[in-house]
Amino acid sequence: MTAVRRVVSLVPSLTEAVAATARELLVGATDWCEWPADLDVARIGGTKNPDVARVVALRPDLVIANEEENRAPDLAALRAAGIEVLVTEVRSLTQAFAELERVLVAGCGLARPGWLAEAESAWAAVRAGRPGRVAVVPVWRRPWMVLGRDTFAGDVLARLGIRNAYDGHPERYPRVPLGELTALGRADLVVLPDEPYAFTRDDGPEAFPTLPAALVSGRHLTWYGPSLTEAPAALSAALDAAR
Incomplete structure (x- = not known):
C-alpha cells in the first residue's frame, strides 16, 4: 500500500x-x-x-x-x-x-493508539454483575425491530451480564410484533438506545409498561472507537439504575 x-x-x-x-x-x-x-x-x-x-x-x-x-x-x-x-x-x-x-x-x-489500549483495559476490568437479567433491546419502531443474533451490541451487553432475549433468533435485526415483545416472562428489562432510533424514556412505559427501562447512549452501545473507553462505566450506570 x-x-x-x-x-x-x-x-x-x-x-x-x-x-x-x-x-x-x-x-x-x-x-x-x-x-x-x-x-x-x-x-x-x-x-x-x-x-x-x-x-x-x-x-x-x-x-x-x-x-x-x-x-x-x-x-x-x-x-x-x-x-x-x-x-x-x-x-x-x-x-x-x-x-x-x-x-x-x-x-x-x-x-x-494509546486510547485503544485504554479501551481494552477498561473492558478487561469488567466483571458481569447482573446474573439472570434478560433484556429486549429495540433498535427501531414502526415497525418494531430488536437486536437478534450475532451483533456487536448484543456482545457488549452480554459482557455486562445482560442476555439478549432474542439472541437465538435466526435474524440479526428481526421485526417483532409488539404483543410478542411485551409477552410476560420473555424479559425483565428493556434497553432503549438513543440511536439509530431516538428512543426516549417515554417509549418504555408506552410499549413495555411492566418492565424497567434502561435508557442508554447509542454511541456507547453500538459504536466501536474511542467511546469504548468510557462505555463500560456509562452502560453499567444506566443498567444499574433500571430496577
Missing part, C-alpha cells in the same frame, strides 16, 4: 477512531459522523447513500467502510474508480478491537 494521506470514512465509529488518532488524514465523512463535534471535513451523504462522485473527487488514498453499515454497490463503484476500500466486520468486542487495529495500523499506517 502507498502512504495514506487522505482518508474518507463511511462509518461514524471509524471516523471518530481516525480523528482521535490522526485527524489530519480525514478529508471526508458521512453526514452522520458527529464525533468529534468540531470535525471540519467534506460531507459526502449518508452511510447508505453516499455521493460516490463526491468521494472520488476528494481523491482519497483509502475509504474505510463496514459490511453492515454500507452498501456493497457503493463500495464496488468506489473500487471501480480505482480507490482502495477497506471493509470492516464488527460483530463482537474482540472483533472490534482487531478491526480498529487493522484500520489504523495496517490501513492508515499509524502507530497503535
Whole structure:
C-alpha cells in the first residue's frame, strides 16, 4: 500500500477512531459522523447513500467502510474508480478491537493508539454483575425491530451480564410484533438506545409498561472507537439504575 494521506470514512465509529488518532488524514465523512463535534471535513451523504462522485473527487488514498453499515454497490463503484476500500466486520468486542487495529495500523499506517489500549483495559476490568437479567433491546419502531443474533451490541451487553432475549433468533435485526415483545416472562428489562432510533424514556412505559427501562447512549452501545473507553462505566450506570 502507498502512504495514506487522505482518508474518507463511511462509518461514524471509524471516523471518530481516525480523528482521535490522526485527524489530519480525514478529508471526508458521512453526514452522520458527529464525533468529534468540531470535525471540519467534506460531507459526502449518508452511510447508505453516499455521493460516490463526491468521494472520488476528494481523491482519497483509502475509504474505510463496514459490511453492515454500507452498501456493497457503493463500495464496488468506489473500487471501480480505482480507490482502495477497506471493509470492516464488527460483530463482537474482540472483533472490534482487531478491526480498529487493522484500520489504523495496517490501513492508515499509524502507530497503535494509546486510547485503544485504554479501551481494552477498561473492558478487561469488567466483571458481569447482573446474573439472570434478560433484556429486549429495540433498535427501531414502526415497525418494531430488536437486536437478534450475532451483533456487536448484543456482545457488549452480554459482557455486562445482560442476555439478549432474542439472541437465538435466526435474524440479526428481526421485526417483532409488539404483543410478542411485551409477552410476560420473555424479559425483565428493556434497553432503549438513543440511536439509530431516538428512543426516549417515554417509549418504555408506552410499549413495555411492566418492565424497567434502561435508557442508554447509542454511541456507547453500538459504536466501536474511542467511546469504548468510557462505555463500560456509562452502560453499567444506566443498567444499574433500571430496577
